Amino acid sequence: MTTSNTIRRLNAADPDFARHLAHLLSWESVSDDSVNQRVLDIIKNVRERGDAALVEYTQRFDGLQVASMAELILPRERLELALTRITPAQRQALEKAADRVRSYHERQKQDSWSYTEADGTVLGQKVTPLDRAGLYVPGGKASYPSSVLMNAIPAKVAGVGEVVMVVPTPRGEINELVLAAACIAGVDRVFTIGGAQAVAALAYGTESVPQVDKVVGPGNIYVATAKRHVFGQVGIDMIAGPSEILVVCDGQTDPDWIAMDLFSQAEHDEDAQAILVSPDAEFLDKVAASIARLMPTMERAEIINTSINGRGALIKVADMTQAIEVANRIAPEHLELSVADPEAWLPQIRHAGAIFMGRHTSEALGDYCAGPNHVLPTSGTARFSSPLGVYDFQKRSSIIFCSEQGASELGKTASVLARGESLTAHARSAEYRIVDNEQEGK
Ligand SMILES: NC(=O)c1ccc[n+]([C@@H]2O[C@H](COP(=O)([O-])OP(=O)(O)OC[C@H]3O[C@@H](n4cnc5c(N)ncnc54)[C@H](O)[C@@H]3O)[C@@H](O)[C@H]2O)c1
Numbered sequence: 001m002t003t004s005n006t007i008r009r010l011n012a013a014d015p016d017f018a019r020h021l022a023h024l025l026s027w028e029s030v031s032d033d034s035v036n037q038r039v040l041d042i043i044k045n046v047r048e049r050g051d052a053a054l055v056e057y058t059q060r061f062d063g064l065q066v067a068s069m070a071e072l073i074l075p076r077e078r079l080e081l082a083l084t085r086i087t088p089a090q091r092q093a094l095e096k097a098a099d100r101v102r103s104y105h106e107r108q109k110q111d112s113w114s115y116t117e118a119d120g121t122v123l124g125q126k127v128t129p130l131d132r133a134g135l136y137v138p139g140g141k142a143s144y145p146s147s148v149l150m151n152a153i154p155a156k157v158a159g160v161g162e163v164v165m166v167v168p169t170p171r172g173e174i175n176e177l178v179l180a181a182a183c184i185a186g187v188d189r190v191f192t193i194g195g196a197q198a199v200a201a202l203a204y205g206t207e208s209v210p211q212v213d214k215v216v217g218p219g220n221i222y223v224a225t226a227k228r229h230v231f232g233q234v235g236i237d238m239i240a241g242p243s244e245i246l247v248v249c250d251g252q253t254d255p256d257w258i259a260m261d262l263f264s265q266a267e268h269d270e271d272a273q274a275i276l277v278s279p280d281a282e283f284l285d286k287v288a289a290s291i292a293r294l295m296p297t298m299e300r301a302e303i304i305n306t307s308i309n310g311r312g313a314l315i316k317v318a319d320m321t322q323a324i325e326v327a328n329r330i331a332p333e334h335l336e337l338s339v340a341d342p343e344a345w346l347p348q349i350r351h352a353g354a355i356f357m358g359r360h361t362s363e364a365l366g367d368y369c370a371g372p373n374h375v376l377p378t379s380g381t382a383r384f385s386s387p388l389g390v391y392d393f394q395k396r397s398s399i400i401f402c403s404e405q406g407a408s409e410l411g412k413t414a415s416v417l418a419r420g421e422s423l424t425a426h427a428r429s430a431e432y433r434i435v436d437n438e439q440e441g442k
């Protein structure tokens, strides 16, 4: 996709609108064949060469001149040291955010359940936390202490046996807030590796990095593509790739607020996507003017500019009903309903990772401290994925405990169905348990 000097304009009344929108949203527009091939090569190399490959990739992609894997392992004491190196205000903010995230996630915890039928048969589900989870904390273009909390707290609430974190430290720059957040959240082990190589290490294990049962967490396109490829070898939470924001506005919010909300996600990554949908054409012009005026004031103007002009859009729709249709088509990671009465529109929203209601709820509050998780599905996967949660760190086993009478009754039904499938061993296994022996001898 080419980058122009101004943000793209689309109009839902255009006969080609659906095609233009599909092109704007396509996964291929960020993960092309070269990304895919590079990620496959990295995964293969880490599987075959373990720590040696991790050291080489860390030198190459993170500009870190380490001699051995030992230099990429942080002991728990280093996390505790970080807590003493941050300011009291930073520690207070981390602890406040952690408390809010924990209290929100504690409500998600699922317990085992069962019920007993009249004949004494017990049916249910046993809920078990994962033995070991791998958390990916991004660290290429920004540092993400908030992502440490968002990944680790639900894992801890679920009762995961061991929580292993990976985080790249480009050029060896360690972010003390990231390590302090890991200490507060109770992370067990930290490796300073990132990208596709870190995902591969967690999925397959190396001499130093333990193999985990599930890899969770957000990352850039290399990380998101790697998670797609290791799925099956390990579980993954979702595709949580480059950040996205879709603002639906009735035209009555301060245009500077909306421009900054778009920037807030654009500043994550050149591949991030920021889109505004409104029925008010004049308002779209005002936001375009705010974007142009505010852009030079931004510290990360270069990244924002590439993202906004490469993958962003201002979309004119006929009315709010059409705005909601477009939002459901996009299925964004973050949806801001910057309108007078967001609750009136909420029932019609079907696909979004997180929904920010009303003019005062900026998406940024959700990124840090509102309480809900900020690890969210991107690239339209909110159609079938949910925010990271305690449920991602719990799995379920079915429980079936038949009484003698229950087994006898169920055996009759199972026998008929098994013989219908010509699976005679199944049928006879069930028939052995039929008490009146009607079926015996078949
Ligand atoms: N969806 C979510 O829930 C969510 C939450 C937070 C952040 N994010 C996103 O996470 C991403 C963070 O990206 P980041 O880059 O800052 O950090 P990152 O840790 O995701 O990626 C950095 C790593 O990418 C690899 N890499 C970079 N260029 C490469 C190349 N050319 N070839 C191979 N590997 C390469 C390197 O190994 C590097 O360590 C952003 O896209 C942000 O929008 C998403």
Ligand SMILES: N[C@H](CO)Cc1c[nH]c[nH+]1
Pocket (backbone or CB within 6 Å): 144, 146, 147, 242, 243, 244, 265, 333, 367, 374, 375, 376
């Ligand atoms: N917006 C990101 C999720 O897409 C999360 C984040 C962390 N820090 C700032 N923002």
Ligand SMILES: [Zn+2]
Pocket (backbone or CB within 6 Å): 243, 264, 265, 268, 367
């Ligand atoms: Zn953000």
